[in-house]
Amino acid sequence: MATLDGEACSYGDEEPPNVSYPSVAPPLVRPLCSPQRSRAFAVADLSAPGDFVGLPSRIADRTRVFRKLFFPEVADRQWNGWQWQLRHRIRTLAELEAMLALTNEERSALSRSGGNLPVGITPYYLSLLARDDGVQPLRRTVIPVPQEFYRAPGEADDPLGEEADSPVPGIIHRYPDRALLLVTDFCSSYCRYCTRSRVVGNGQITPQEQRLQSAFDYLRATPGIRDVLVSGGDPLVLSDGWLDWILTSLRQIPHVEILRLGTKTPAVLPQRITPQLCRMLRKHHPLWMSLHFIHPDECTPESLLACTRLANAGIPLGAQTVLLKGVNDDLPTMKNLFHRLLMMRVRPYYLYQCDPIAGSAHFRTPVARGLEILEGLRGFTTGYAVPHYVIDAPGGGGKIPLQPNYVVGRDGDDLLLRNYEGKTFHYPDPVP
Numbered sequence: 501m502a503t504l505d506g507e508a509c510s511y512g513d514e515e516p517p518n519v520s521y522p523s524v525a526p527p528l529v530r531p532l533c534s535p536q537r538s539r540a541f542a543v544a545d546l547s548a549p550g551d552f553v554g555l556p557s558r559i560a561d562r563t564r565v566f567r568k569l570f571f572p573e574v575a576d577r578q579w580n581g582w583q584w585q586l587r588h589r590i591r592t593l594a595e596l597e598a599m600l601a602l603t604n605e606e607r608s609a610l611s612r613s614g615g616n617l618p619v620g621i622t623p624y625y626l627s628l629l630a631r632d633d634g635v636q637p638l639r640r641t642v643i644p645v646p647q648e649f650y651r652a653p654g655e656a657d658d659p660l661g662e663e664a665d666s667p668v669p670g671i672i673h674r675y676p677d678r679a680l681l682l683v684t685d686f687c688s689s690y691c692r693y694c695t696r697s698r699v700v701g702n703g704q705i706t707p708q709e710q711r712l713q714s715a716f717d718y719l720r721a722t723p724g725i726r727d728v729l730v731s732g733g734d735p736l737v738l739s740d741g742w743l744d745w746i747l748t749s750l751r752q753i754p755h756v757e758i759l760r761l762g763t764k765t766p767a768v769l770p771q772r773i774t775p776q777l778c779r780m781l782r783k784h785h786p787l788w789m790s791l792h793f794i795h796p797d798e799c800t801p802e803s804l805l806a807c808t809r810l811a812n813a814g815i816p817l818g819a820q821t822v823l824l825k826g827v828n829d830d831l832p833t834m835k836n837l838f839h840r841l842l843m844m845r846v847r848p849y850y851l852y853q854c855d856p857i858a859g860s861a862h863f864r865t866p867v868a869r870g871l872e873i874l875e876g877l878r879g880f881t882t883g884y885a886v887p888h889y890v891i892d893a894p895g896g897g898g899k900i901p902l903q904p905n906y907v908v909g910r911d912g913d914d915l916l917l918r919n920y921e922g923k924t925f926h927y928p929d930p931v932p
C-alpha cells in the first residue's frame with residue numbers, strides 16, 4: 501500500500517487503513533532555529549549526503565553478521581530504507597525460530613494467542629538480539645514469555661486511567677496545561693512492557709483525518725493547553741506528509757506553545773530519521789522529542805546517526821527509560837546507558853518505574869532498586885546523566901517524583917544534609 505506521501509509501505513495486518521491525504525497548510529510559526537551542522541561532533545556528522553546508504557562504518561558489527569546470515573541478498577539501499585524495514589518486520593514463530601535459538605518458554609508464548617500485544621520486530625532491531633541467549637536484555641523486551649499471560653494482583657489493562665482522562669478519542673488530558681495526542685497505535689517493534697499494550701497494534705487508533713480533526717477541535721476549544729505531546733503507538737511510523745499535516749494543524753492553534761513527539765524510533769528503526777524528515781520537523785519549532793531507550797546495546801552507530809540528525813535539526817532530545825528487571829536494573833548498565841545517551845546528545849530525562857500493566861510482573865523491580873540506582877548516579881557522574889525517577893500513579897494521579905532522602909534531620913537552626921558520599925553537612929536554615 502502507499503502511504504500518504506507516496507512512499508510504498510505495508511504495515512501488515514494491523515496497519516492503519518489507507519485514507520485520503522489532507523492538504524498541508526503552511527505553518528503559522530516560523531522555525532526558530534536555522535539548520536546548523538555540529539562541528540564538534542565528528543563521530544556522526546551529517547556532512548555526508550543522503551541517508552544511511554553507503555555508510556558501512558556506521559553499522560554495528562552484530563548487525564553486519566546478522567545481515568550476512570539472514571538477508572545476504574538485500575542491498576544496502578533496501579536495508580537502510582525505513583519502509584523496507586517496516587515491510588520485513590519479523591512477526592511469526594516460524595520467522596523467529598529461523599533467526600534465534602528460541603527457548604521453550606519463548607516458543608510456548610509465541611504459540612499462544614490471546615495476549616494483548618502483537619509481536620513485531622524490525623530486522624534491524626532483531627539484529628541486535630543475541631541468537632543463543634534467551635535472557636539477553638534486549639531480547640527480553642521484544643520476545644514474549646509465558647509470564648506475559650499472567651495477571652498479578654494490582655495489575656490492570658489501563659493502570660494509569662488514561663481512558664477516564666480522554667475527553668475525545670485520541671486525546672488524554674490529565675494535567676492542566678498539556679495534553680497527549682495519540683495519532684496511531686502502530687509501532688515498528690512492540691515492547692513487551694508497553695504501558696498502552698491495551699491499544700497498541702490493534703488497529704483502532706489510526707491517523708484518520710476526521711478523528712484527528714475532532715482532537716484538534718478539542719485542543720482549540722481548551723485554551724489552557726499550551727503543550728501537546730504527539731504519541732501513540734509510535735508517531736514516527738507515519739509518513740512525512742501525515743506528520744507534517746498533524747504538526748501544522750497543531751501549530752495553527754494559537755495557544756499551543758510547544759509541541760513534543762514521543763517515539764522509540766531512533767532505537768528500533770533509526771533508518772526512519774532521514775534528512776527529509778528532519779527538514780520537515782524543524783519547520784515546527786519549538787519542537788521537543790522524548791526518545792525511548794532502555795539499554796546501552798540500543799546505542800549503536802545507527803542510533804547515533806539518527807539522534808545526531810535530530811539534534812542538528814535543533815530538536816532538544818530527552819530520553820525516557822523504563823526500569824526493567826533483568827534488563828537494566830543495575831547501576832553499571834544504567835550508568836553506561838545514560839553516558840552513551842549524553843554522547844548522542846540525548847539528555848536522560850525520566851526513569852520510569854514499570855507501570856503495573858497486565859502481564860508485567862516479571863519486569864517490575866522493587867522501588868528500592870530504582871532509588872539505589874539513582875543514589876549511585878547522583879554525585880558520581882554528570883548531573884545531566886541523572887534522570888528524574890518517577891512513578892506514574894495508578895488511577896491517573898500523574899507522575900510522582902522519587903528520590904533518595906538527602907535531608908537527614910535538624911540540629912537547632914541547621915538543616916542536616918547527607919551528601920553523595922554519605923557525609924553529613926550543616927546548612928543554616930533557621931526555623932521561621
Ligand code: SF4
Pocket residue numbers: 686687689690691693694695696697700732733734763764792
Ligand atoms: S514503542 Fe512505545 S508505544 Fe510502542 S510498544 Fe514500545 S512502549 Fe509501547
